Amino acid sequence: MTRIFAIAINTWREAIRxxxxxxxxGFAALLILASQVLSPLALGEGTRITRDFGLxxxxxxxxxxxxxxxxxxxxKEIERKTVMTILSKPIGRGEFVLGKYLGLLMTLAVxxxxxxxxxxxxxALRGDGFNQPVLLAxxxxxxxxxxxxxxxIFFSTCTxxxxxxxxxxxxxxxxxxxxxxxxxxxxxxxxxxAGLTAALHWIFPNxxxxxxxxxxxxxxxxxxxxxxxxxxxxxxxxxAILLGSIVIFRRREFR
Amino acid sequence: xxxxxxxFLVALLVGALAGASFLxxxxxxxxxxxxxxxxxMYYPKGPLVQKAALGHTxxxxxxxxxxxxxxxxxxxxxxxxxxxxxxxxxxxxxxxPQFVNAYxxxxxxxxxxxxxxxxxxxxxxxxxxNNPDDWQMNFETGFMYYxxxxxxxxxxxxxxxxxxxxxxxxxxxxxxxFVSKRAGDPRASLFLWQEFYNRSTNDEMKxxxxxxxxxxxxxxxxxxxxxxxxxxxxxxxAGPDRPHDAVLTPGSETPAG
Numbered sequence: 001m002t003r004i005f006a007i008a009i010n011t012w013r014e015a016i017r018x019x020x021x022x023x024x025x026g027f028a029a030l031l032i033l034a035s036q037v038l039s040p041l042a043l044g045e046g047t048r049i050t051r052d053f054g055l056x057x058x059x060x061x062x063x064x065x066x067x068x069x070x071x072x073x074x075x076k077e078i079e080r081k082t083v084m085t086i087l088s089k090p091i092g093r094g095e096f097v098l099g100k101y102l103g104l105l106m107t108l109a110v111x112x113x114x115x116x117x118x119x120x121x122x123x124a125l126r127g128d129g130f131n132q133p134v135l136l137a138x139x140x141x142x143x144x145x146x147x148x149x150x151x152x153i154f155f156s157t158c159t160x161x162x163x164x165x166x167x168x169x170x171x172x173x174x175x176x177x178x179x180x181x182x183x184x185x186x187x188x189x190x191x192x193x194a195g196l197t198a199a200l201h202w203i204f205p206n207x208x209x210x211x212x213x214x215x216x217x218x219x220x221x222x223x224x225x226x227x228x229x230x231x232x233x234x235x236x237x238x239x240a241i242l243l244g245s246i247v248i249f250r251r252r253e254f255r
Numbered sequence: 256x257x258x259x260x261x262x263f264l265v266a267l268l269v270g271a272l273a274g275a276s277f278l279x280x281x282x283x284x285x286x287x288x289x290x291x292x293x294x295x296m297y298y299p300k301g302p303l304v305q306k307a308a309l310g311h312t313x314x315x316x317x318x319x320x321x322x323x324x325x326x327x328x329x330x331x332x333x334x335x336x337x338x339x340x341x342x343x344x345x346x347x348x349x350x351x352p353q354f355v356n357a358y359x360x361x362x363x364x365x366x367x368x369x370x371x372x373x374x375x376x377x378x379x380x381x382x383x384x385n386n387p388d389d390w391q392m393n394f395e396t397g398f399m400y401y402x403x404x405x406x407x408x409x410x411x412x413x414x415x416x417x418x419x420x421x422x423x424x425x426x427x428x429x430x431x432x433f434v435s436k437r438a439g440d441p442r443a444s445l446f447l448w449q450e451f452y453n454r455s456t457n458d459e460m461k462x463x464x465x466x467x468x469x470x471x472x473x474x475x476x477x478x479x480x481x482x483x484x485x486x487x488x489x490x491x492x493a494g495p496d497r498p499h500d501a502v503l504t505p506g507s508e509t510p511a512g
Contacts, residue, residue: 045320213313214353
């Protein structure tokens with residue numbers, strides 16, 4: 001565990017010094033403040049705009065960090081040959097992958113905490129008080145961030161940063177269409193097509209499970225069962241995808 | 256790079272920006288085609304935007320809302336034509352069916368500015384279907400039936416429903432009582448005025464409610480409702496010291512609904 005944390009902290013240190021990360025952190029703050037500029041145009045719906053910008057911005061900025069910073073994490077080490085130095089030490093390949101994942105998650109946690117705190121502060125200043133539905137919706141979104149981080153690391157172990165970024169984005173998009181895939185599988189005329197779409201439905205992560213933004217926009221608390229279901233799903237799906245990453249990374253040869 | 260060359264490039268940049276800004280500024284004065292309406296015609300329908308929003312439908316609804324407000328403002332100041340308002344509001348309400356203010360704003364604009372009462376009422380009914388327990392949705396729909404369509408029965412029904420929902424303003428009962436009479440149901444009107452009288456803590460409102468009750472009772476040939484005496488006052492007069500201390504006993508008959 002100590003070795004995993006050592007890699008995680010090193011990854012985190014490296015990531016927060018990345019200019020793209022700092023730019024995205026600034027962008028995240030700007031997004032919430034920009035909602036205040038739009039508020040006067042919203043005919044009395046300024047608080048709603050702030051909430052929606054904040055909650056959606058949280059997920060979208062995290063996704064951008066995952067794509068720009070996370071997808072090249074492992075590949076960069078391979079290209080620079082630094083991975084050989086690391087793996088020559090008594091560090092397993094699985095520990096390396098887990099360390100990278102945790103490091104990226106810690107990087108995203110900084111953005112998550114900063115954005116959530118800023119959003120709640122702005123809402124409180126607008127007279128919305130302490131907005132519990134918004135906080136809970138943000139916490140639920142964490143599940144989506146945890147899964148997408150795992151996906152980014154997975155692609156990072158097997159392909160170039162650019163392809164990795166595109167595939168991570170593709171999984172993000174597909175993750176919001178899993179219900180449609182399921183419906184398509186049920187209605188498909190061909191058993192082969194039905195089987196294929198059903199398989200895709202199970203393979204792609206169900207990211208809509210973590211979506212309580214619409215409810216939060218209307219001050220409705222997310223259901224308690226959604227949290228336990230979401231936590232379990234995020235844990236299991238991420239574990240599966242990280243295991244896949246470790247399997248792929250163990251078979252890779254570095255020259 | 257030489258300093259003079261750098262200054263020259265910066266000056267070119269500033270000049271190019273100034274030129275572009277000048278052209279953008281004169282564009283509205285050239286009387287070109289209404290780009291707002293043209294642009295809005297290509298806005299996809301709500302269900303398509305819903306899929307494209309990737310779970311961020313509330314945010315997409317907000318962008319559409321800001322667009323709708325800008326569209327209204329632009330056309331209110333210019334040609335007063337609101338042909339695309341219905342389309343915009345449909346997108347907003349497809350993306351967020353619980354966006355009550357969008358139905359109300361859109362309905363008002365379509366009914367009063369665009370003079371399309373049927374479309375406005377269809378929109379309000381859609382809002383009612385998606386938000387049956389929102390008192391404001393019921394009240395505003397009833398108000399539109401009353402003022403724009405002259406449908407007093409439907410208006411009275413909606414005002415009555417609104418008055419029973421959580422958070423409803425006292426005005427809903429007053430409207431329900433008033434419109435019930437206009438709709439030819441004086442019994443319902445009397446019952447509602449009595450309910451309002453019992454509920455209200457505002458002396459002047461209670462006095463007005465009492466006036467309406469007496470008027471209705473006279474029209475219906477009923478015995479005036481008795482207001483119970485209050486404990487002794489220095490005036491030795493009958494009746495309570497303050498109107499809101501008295502409670503009327505409603506009539507034995509209560510209207511349906």
